[in-house]
Amino acid sequence: MKGFILHTAKAREEDLVVRILTKDKVLTLYRFYGARHSYINTGYLIDFVEEETLVSINRLRSVMQLPFNFLMDFEKMVTYKEFIRLLNNHLIDVERVDSFYFEMLEEIIKKLSFRDAKRVLIESYVKLLKKEGRLHPLNRCYFCEKEIKNKITLARAFLPAHEKCILTEGFEKEKLKELFENNKTLLFDDKEIEKLWKIVTLGF
Numbered sequence: 568m569k570g571f572i573l574h575t576a577k578a579r580e581e582d583l584v585v586r587i588l589t590k591d592k593v594l595t596l597y598r599f600y601g602a603r604h605s606y607i608n609t610g611y612l613i614d615f616v617e618e619e620t621l622v623s624i625n626r627l628r629s630v631m632q633l634p635f636n637f638l639m640d641f642e643k644m645v646t647y648k649e650f651i652r653l654l655n656n657h658l659i660d661v662e663r664v665d666s667f668y669f670e671m672l673e674e675i676i677k678k679l680s681f682r683d684a685k686r687v688l689i690e691s692y693v694k695l696l697k698k699e700g701r702l703h704p705l706n707r708c709y710f711c712e713k714e715i716k717n718k719i720t721l722a723r724a725f726l727p728a729h730e731k732c733i734l735t736e737g738f739e740k741e742k743l744k745e746l747f748e749n750n751k752t753l754l755f756d757d758k759e760i761e762k763l764w765k766i767v768t769l770g771f
């Protein structure tokens with residue numbers, strides 16, 4: 568089975584409890600001496616076997632890392648792992664999942680090899696909000712419910728707002744429209760990408 572490692576937590580001695588996102592499930596598995604293996608790491612894509620046990624937690628067995636080519640790019644990995652951390656929190660109480668999430672990560676690791684990490688992840692986040700029906704129309708402020716005529720600012724979960732309602736500097740409407748409608752960040756400069764990324768990191 569293939570899966571992305573969402574989270575690892577130390578258990579007894581060098582053992583690990585590992586959360587893995589597969590195509591249709593989020594599994595929590597036990598790995599003996601997992602801490603000795605560098606390939607059991609957040610964000611990594613692995614091939615593995617889930618072994619049934621008599622205790623409440625199944626075992627993680629026969630792990631093989633399926634490498635991707637930005638693994639050695641420190642900055643990209645830090646950004647990617649932050650996205651995985653946010654996704655793990657988002658899926659915290661979930662066991663069955665839509666294949667959207669696994670496929671989203673497959674697409675992300677392909678794109679990260681040749682594109683800017685934050686741009687790719689912001690675009691993926693917009694797709695996630697759309698998929699979950701949480702992307703709000705840009706012309707209405709989520710907080711005061713009145714129309715937004717000038718610049719639009721975004722709160723956590725990309726909720727549109729007036730600059731005065733959440734006291735944050737806004738973005739030009741055309742740029743956000745391109746992002747919300749076509750999932751494209753190309754109209755934003757790097758400084759704006761940093762601002763958008765900060766909003767993403769507030770939590771899914």
Ligand SMILES: [Zn+2]
Nearest residue numbers: 708711729732
């Ligand atoms: Zn408002």
